Amino acid sequence: MDFKEVKELIETINASDIAFFEIVNENCHIKMDKSLNREIASTAISEEKPVVVNTTKTTISEPSANITSERKVEKVIEKEVEDDNLVVINSPMVGTYYGGLSPDSPSFVKDGDNINVGDTLCIIEAMKLMNEIESEVNGIIRKILVKDGDMVEYGQPLFKIKEA
Structure with missing residues (x-):
């Protein structure tokens, strides 16, 4: 070739x-x-470096379309600011997500639960091995991003936690 x-x-x-x-x-x-979610943790940067941002502005001739675009941008910005205050726990491996020990048992955590470092958040089954995923931070579970039985990829976000 x-x-x-x-x-x-x-x-x-x-x-x-x-x-x-x-x-x-x-x-x-x-x-x-193209299936892998590649995220770079911002905490890995040891020193602050200047960031150059190139912005462009597109003008739409229809006033109603302009208003709609501005509203969408405002919603996206609000969501990004809200997400900046949360710690995301990512899957350390490919496997099947389980929220509890069995389908009949309660989940390890649910939205709003207080958690501490080392608390079990879920289990990921990989190659018939059950791997407990533990919390790396103290905080409150704000959102569970996957459902019981879902396949998860390496690096896929599992939980959003508001750090305490």
């Missing part, structure tokens, strides 16, 4: 709904995975 063919292949896969793609032949091995 030459560069042009590889570029066309990447563009085709990116434009599709395919989450994972792999091709192997005698000349090359290409693997694309």
